[in-house]
Amino acid sequence: MFELQPDLGGTWLTSTYPGCQSDAPIHLYSYSFAPNYNFSKKFAPQSEILAYLQATAKTYNIYDKIRFRTRVSNVRWDESHNKWILHWINIDTEEEGIYEADVVFHATGVLRVPNIPKEFDAFKGDKWHSAKWNHSVDLTGKRVGVVDTTILLYQKMAWYSAFHRVVVYFVTWFYRFQQFPFNSELREKLTPKYELASRRIVLSDHFFSTLKMPHTSLHQSPITSINGNTIETSDGTKRELDVLILATGFDSSSNFPDGYWIGRGGIEIKKHWNGCPTVYCGIWVPHAPNFFLIWGPNSSTAHHAMTRVFEIQVMHAIRAISYMMEQNLVSMEIKQEVAEEFTNTIDQRMERSIFTTKMMPNLNFLLLANLSVQTMTIGFVIRAVLGTQGQEESAWQGSNQKRKSNNQFSYH
Numbered sequence: 124m125f126e127l128q129p130d131l132g133g134t135w136l137t138s139t140y141p142g143c144q145s146d147a148p149i150h151l152y153s154y155s156f157a158p159n160y161n162f163s164k165k166f167a168p169q170s171e172i173l174a175y176l177q178a179t180a181k182t183y184n185i186y187d188k189i190r191f192r193t194r195v196s197n198v199r200w201d202e203s204h205n206k207w208i209l210h211w212i213n214i215d216t217e218e219e220g221i222y223e224a225d226v227v228f229h230a231t232g233v234l235r236v237p238n239i240p241k242e243f244d245a246f247k248g249d250k251w252h253s254a255k256w257n258h259s260v261d262l263t264g265k266r267v268g269v270v271d272t273t274i275l276l277y278q279k280m281a282w283y284s285a286f287h288r289v290v291v292y293f294v295t296w297f298y299r300f301q302q303f304p305f306n307s308e309l310r311e312k313l314t315p316k317y318e319l320a321s322r323r324i325v326l327s328d329h330f331f332s333t334l335k336m337p338h339t340s341l342h343q344s345p346i347t348s349i350n351g352n353t354i355e356t357s358d359g360t361k362r363e364l365d366v367l368i369l370a371t372g373f374d375s376s377s378n379f380p381d382g383y384w385i386g387r388g389g390i391e392i393k394k395h396w397n398g399c400p401t402v403y404c405g406i407w408v409p410h411a412p413n414f415f416l417i418w419g420p421n422s423s424t425a426h427h428a429m430t431r432v433f434e435i436q437v438m439h440a441i442r443a444i445s446y447m448m449e450q451n452l453v454s455m456e457i458k459q460e461v462a463e464e465f466t467n468t469i470d471q472r473m474e475r476s477i478f479t480t481k482m483m484p485n486l487n488f489l490l491l492a493n494l495s496v497q498t499m500t501i502g503f504v505i506r507a508v509l510g511t512q513g514q515e516e517s518a519w520q521g522s523n524q525k526r527k528s529n530n531q532f533s534y535h
């Protein structure tokens with residue numbers, strides 16, 4: 124295993140901003156083979172999640188199999204040997220090397236590389252992305268702005284002024300009224316303009332209380348210019364800030380830089396996708412034999428623990444590898460048309476799902492109807508991954524001829 128960081132934990136190692144915690148109830152955020160009953164809160168703090176992941180890795184003796192501080196800089200399928208060639212580099216010593224693998228699990232995360240719009244370069248005060256918190260700056264008494272397009276504002280960042288471009292939340296009108304009885308402007312700002320559940324539903328006990336604090340303010344007008352330490356928004360407001368915190372999301376496409384991933388036939392897979400990833404069950408990719416994505420495109424959940432998805436995907440991959448070993452196959456690859464059909468089906472179902480809707484409905488029953496479509500869509504992805512295990516197994520167990528002509532994979 125190759126790991127860029129000095130320790131395990133990924134998201135939970137590197138995200139250390141104040142109040143960092145799970146944003147979905149944590150009860151399900153553990154592996155089935157290592158259930159954790161010890162989380163102290165329903166939304167567990169980052170430190171507890173990190174401790175759980177590292178302790179689990181220790182229990183299963185994973186640490187001594189990892190090369191830390193080692194970046195995989197590209198992966199290439201070598202047709203003549205039916206192997207993946209991984210080029211790695213140690214980021215401390217700059218030592219480089221090649222590793223040959225029969226099978227690759229590619230689990231480089233999605234919410235990892237900060238997305239920092241170039242416009243913010245112009246800010247002259249201290250600034251950083253929320254995923255790379257600068258603990259050396261003391262924020263006491265400082266004027267702090269948060270540019271937020273994610274859910275971070277819901278967590279306990281109670282001492283900030285907030286430039287909040289996209290608000291992602293759900294509460295009842297009554298609750299808003301109860302919280303802000305004398306502030307109709309804030310109530311209006313906090314009323315979603317889109318349907319319930321068309322964005323992730325994020326629960327928080329701190330969101331409203333943060334915005335009610337006398338030293339916080341919420342600005343929803345887009346930022347139009349940054350000059351020195353001054354931020355101007357389209358409503359003409361200018362604010363001078365000491366520190367700017369960018370909660371501006373992540374760049375998931377950076378997982379596959381140009382030239383990084385060369386599959387069968389010398390095909391550069393990301394280029395071949397042409398902006399539209401063709402992936403089967405978030406795992407299999409045409410032209411990438413024996414290559415398993417973990418948390419590949421279309422396999423996120425909105426309100427469940429990702430650990431469950433990872434486990435299902437890994438189980439699926441292990442079954443495929445077992446099958447290859449039993450049948451003495453050197454490689455196995457999803458067919459292009461099967462991956463395309465799967466992707467099209469997901470796209471069609473998404474069209475009917477609540478995630479593509481924008482307007483607030485008038486009737487509550489519409490909300491319920493939409494919620495069930497959303498549940499169906501997410502369920503479909505999970506079922507597809509689970510379901511295909513059975514299908515593939517029966518296909519894999521059929522005759523060699525039948526497999527080659529009649530199922531989803533090509534074999535060698």
Ligand SMILES: Cc1cc2nc3c(=O)[nH]c(=O)nc-3n(C[C@H](O)[C@H](O)[C@H](O)COP(=O)(O)OP(=O)(O)OC[C@H]3O[C@@H](n4cnc5c(N)ncnc54)[C@H](O)[C@@H]3O)c2cc1C
Pocket residue numbers: 125126127128132133134135138143144145146147148152193194195196230231232233234235417418427428429430
């Ligand atoms: C603030 C925050 C809150 C979240 N809350 C929840 C939640 O409540 N519930 C939930 O289910 N999910 C949550 N998530 C999603 C979370 O990212 C996943 O649950 C999970 O931690 C992802 O694990 P991963 O191993 O796939 O990716 P990561 O944790 O990103 O790990 C990927 C690893 O790959 C390594 N790597 C990447 N590229 C290379 C390379 N080229 N060479 C070597 N190593 C490499 C990285 O160093 C990293 O350690 C949250 C995410 C964030 C940012």
